Amino acid sequence: MFASGVISRPPSQVPTRPRSVASGRAQIPDLGAGASLHGKQLFPPDNPWNQDISNAPVDPNSANLIAGMGPNDVLHPDFGTVWKGAPNGLPYVVVGGAQPMVPIIFTAWGAESDAGPYPVPRNAPVEGGANSDSDRHVIVIDRDRWKLYEMFDAHPAAGGASWSAKSGAVFDLNSNAMRPEGWTSADAAGLPIFPGLVRYDEVFEQREIRHALRFTVPRSRRAYVFPARHYASGNTDANLPPMGLRVRLKASVDISKYSPAIQVILRALKKYGMFVADNGGGWFLSGAPDPRWSDDELGMLKTIHGRDFEVVKMGRIVTQ
Numbered sequence: 001m002f003a004s005g006v007i008s009r010p011p012s013q014v015p016t017r018p019r020s021v022a023s024g025r026a027q028i029p030d031l032g033a034g035a036s037l038h039g040k041q042l043f044p045p046d047n048p049w050n051q052d053i054s055n056a057p058v059d060p061n062s063a064n065l066i067a068g069m070g071p072n073d074v075l076h077p078d079f080g081t082v083w084k085g086a087p088n089g090l091p092y093v094v095v096g097g098a099q100p101m102v103p104i105i106f107t108a109w110g111a112e113s114d115a116g117p118y119p120v121p122r123n124a125p126v127e128g129g130a131n132s133d134s135d136r137h138v139i140v141i142d143r144d145r146w147k148l149y150e151m152f153d154a155h156p157a158a159g160g161a162s163w164s165a166k167s168g169a170v171f172d173l174n175s176n177a178m179r180p181e182g183w184t185s186a187d188a189a190g191l192p193i194f195p196g197l198v199r200y201d202e203v204f205e206q207r208e209i210r211h212a213l214r215f216t217v218p219r220s221r222r223a224y225v226f227p228a229r230h231y232a233s234g235n236t237d238a239n240l241p242p243m244g245l246r247v248r249l250k251a252s253v254d255i256s257k258y259s260p261a262i263q264v265i266l267r268a269l270k271k272y273g274m275f276v277a278d279n280g281g282g283w284f285l286s287g288a289p290d291p292r293w294s295d296d297e298l299g300m301l302k303t304i305h306g307r308d309f310e311v312v313k314m315g316r317i318v319t320q
Contacts, residue, residue: 029143033125034290035094036201037141042148042173042194042211048227049195049211053248053312054271062311064239066247069217070282071307077298078216078280079198079287086129087289090137090197093124097144104151108166112183118149118168122160137186138163139194146173150186150193179229181318187214188278189243190229196277198287203261209268216280217241223319231318232279241276242317247309248273262300273312282306 027040043049059065079089104116119142128134138154141147151165169185171177171192179190187193196214203209220233221240228244249269258266265285274285283306 029094029141031094031096031143033091033093034200034288036205037094037199038201039206044174044176047176050272051212052271053212053246053273054251056248057313059311059313061239065241065245065311066306066309068219068237068239069241069306071305073282073306074302075304075306075308076281076284077198077287077301078284079289080293080295080298081289081291084128086132087125087291088295089287089289090127090139090193091125091289092139092141092194092197093121094141094143095119095121097142099142102160103162104168105157105162105164106166106168107164108153109184110167112180113165113168114170116168118151118163118170120149120151120154120160120163122156124156124160126154137193138165139186141173141194147171148173148192148194152186178227181229184230184232188220188230188232189224189276191227191244191275191277193277193286196275196286198265198285200288200290200292203264204292207260207264209264209272211268212246212272213265213268213274214277214286215247215274216278216282216284216286217276218279218282220276220279223317225314225317228275228277236319241311242314243276243278245276245314246273246312247276248312249304250308250310253304253308258300259297261297265301266304269309 027038029037029040082088099119101117101119104118106113120140124138127137136153138151140149148171151168153166155164167184184190195211219240221242222231222233222236223242224231225242225244231243255263255266
């Protein structure tokens, strides 16, 4: 959760030029926890995550769906610096091709998981910290093979020589291949998590987020829509959001009053929108932790409400 008032400092300023452009170097991600990807795009340009939906039609049931998600609730930055003594958000680590592969033992949804081994470092960051009792997601990006490895409820064994997890998924970041219909991933919607995070490197280095984001809702429908592959509810109310529902910030919302960094996030919400990816807090926007965030500045997002969004027209709704 967002920890308001954790630190107090003036809103940060966005650099005048993206570092990767200024240096003229190739887009080679750095290594390590929370490392910069230097603008390298996840998935092909025509992937749903990278789709500009700013002019897409509004869903006919948009008003009812927004009402079902809480029109008066505020957009909540579910990331930042520190919360309850641990990094606040969904952490990730970038590794190279030489990272040793380790066995993964699945304890719940193994039949819908991609078998190991995965290149998980012994000290891979865990959501909520090493002793967390939260969802304990672990996210690893192999920059050389350009693959994404994600686990849910992950626990190291023998000092990280192997890991157990309730579920896991591997995504080829050069491909538009999707998980089988009806399969979960490390996320309820069967989607990858990492592409939907607000990341510090994009906001301050690139000055642009060029993909959709991820958010959670308190109640979802027993249904999913493309590109989601899985639902996580027994409720059949057609006015509740199915997994994969996409919203965008209305073009009429004035973002000029916000700091440069917050405008980067809000522009992405207008151009690419965000997907319902899991059950959780209402309008909780996902991001990666970083000690350089200003929690006070991120709190500005809380002046955006559910009613400031509209639902992008959905395709086939899968209920079975």
